[in-house]
Amino acid sequence: MVERQSPLEPELHIGSHGNFEHGIEILLTETRPGSIVQLAAWPGEEKNLMTAIRTVTGLALPDGAGGGLSDGVKSVFGFAPGKFTVADDAEGLAAAFAEAVTPAIGTVTDLSHGRTVIRIAGPKAEWVLAKFFAIDFALTAFPVGAGRSTAHHDVFAQIQRTGADQFDIYVFRSFARSFWKALCHASEEVGYEVQ
Amino acid sequence: MLITCPYCGPRDVIEFTYQGDGNRERPDPASQNFEAWNAYVYDRLNPAGDHNEIWQHSGGCRTHLRVVRNTLTHEISSVAFVRGDHASGARRKAEDRS
Numbered sequence: 001m002v003e004r005q006s007p008l009e010p011e012l013h014i015g016s017h018g019n020f021e022h023g024i025e026i027l028l029t030e031t032r033p034g035s036i037v038q039l040a041a042w043p044g045e046e047k048n049l050m051t052a053i054r055t056v057t058g059l060a061l062p063d064g065a066g067g068g069l070s071d072g073v074k075s076v077f078g079f080a081p082g083k084f085t086v087a088d089d090a091e092g093l094a095a096a097f098a099e100a101v102t103p104a105i106g107t108v109t110d111l112s113h114g115r116t117v118i119r120i121a122g123p124k125a126e127w128v129l130a131k132f133f134a135i136d137f138a139l140t141a142f143p144v145g146a147g148r149s150t151a152h153h154d155v156f157a158q159i160q161r162t163g164a165d166q167f168d169i170y171v172f173r174s175f176a177r178s179f180w181k182a183l184c185h186a187s188e189e190v191g192y193e194v195q
Numbered sequence: 196m197l198i199t200c201p202y203c204g205p206r207d208v209i210e211f212t213y214q215g216d217g218n219r220e221r222p223d224p225a226s227q228n229f230e231a232w233n234a235y236v237y238d239r240l241n242p243a244g245d246h247n248e249i250w251q252h253s254g255g256c257r258t259h260l261r262v263v264r265n266t267l268t269h270e271i272s273s274v275a276f277v278r279g280d281h282a283s284g285a286r287r288k289a290e291d292r293s
Contacts, residue, residue, distance in 0.1 A: 065202045080256035134207045151254035
């Protein structure tokens with residue numbers, strides 16, 4: 001496999017930044033999953049696709065719009081009707097799904113090199129994201145595991161909540177550095193650490 | 196203006212793209228009926244009140260939506276998927292939250 005370089009590298013400065021004298025309230029990391037795929041079911045094949053996802057990843061998707069879950073290694077969430085994003089720390093997800101998702105069920109798109117995943121965590125994560133996206137980040141409206149599709153200044157973002165105060169943001173690789181810089185600027189006033 | 200996407204829930208209008216009048220009926224592509232084509236391309240109701248419209252949630256789930264919007268008040272009285280077979284995805288509404 002080709003060695004993948006991070007698009008964030010020139011702007012990824014490990015350490016504490018901003019107004020952190022009174023504590024760090026935001027942690028920013030790039031999760032760098034080995035594979036990211038998008039799956040789409042043909043009309044009426046949604047349940048079969050969810051079964052294929054369970055077969056390949058072992059994750060049983062909950063019913064419902066934007067439903068998802070993560071076991072810390074593999075993550076899956078719905079981002080549109082009959083469409084799902086799956087990420088895995090290991091490579092080879094696309095090949096595994098190409099076996100399980102037959103042409104009669106739907107399609108598999110390998111986005112491992114096309115998306116960058118930025119993780120924002122900490123007590124002020126909701127607060128920082130609320131400056132970016134006009135969606136409700138409250139735990140009741142956006143439960144752990146769930147996914148949301150939205151956009152920030154025309155940069156499409158898929159957001160999965162992977163913890164009570166932790167979110168994974170999937171952005172286009174080509175926009176990732178710009179988005180990362182914006183996230184850093186937005187986190188400055190509460191103090192952030194890049195790991 | 197908020198549009199309650201049947202999949203994503205209430206979202207700002209900035210995430211949506213207007214795809215035109217929802218009342219138009221496209222003639223058969225082989226049709227030579229110029230009046231029907233003229234009506235399809237140019238004739239609009241322009242009502243002062245409820246209006247059937249097609250919107251795309253282009254900044255979200257990217258589905259196409261059938262929206263009834265009041266042109267006087269911007270009140271949106273109904274939103275549904277254009278494709279009926281998405282019906283099973285219609286699960287999240289603003290009032291469902293507790």
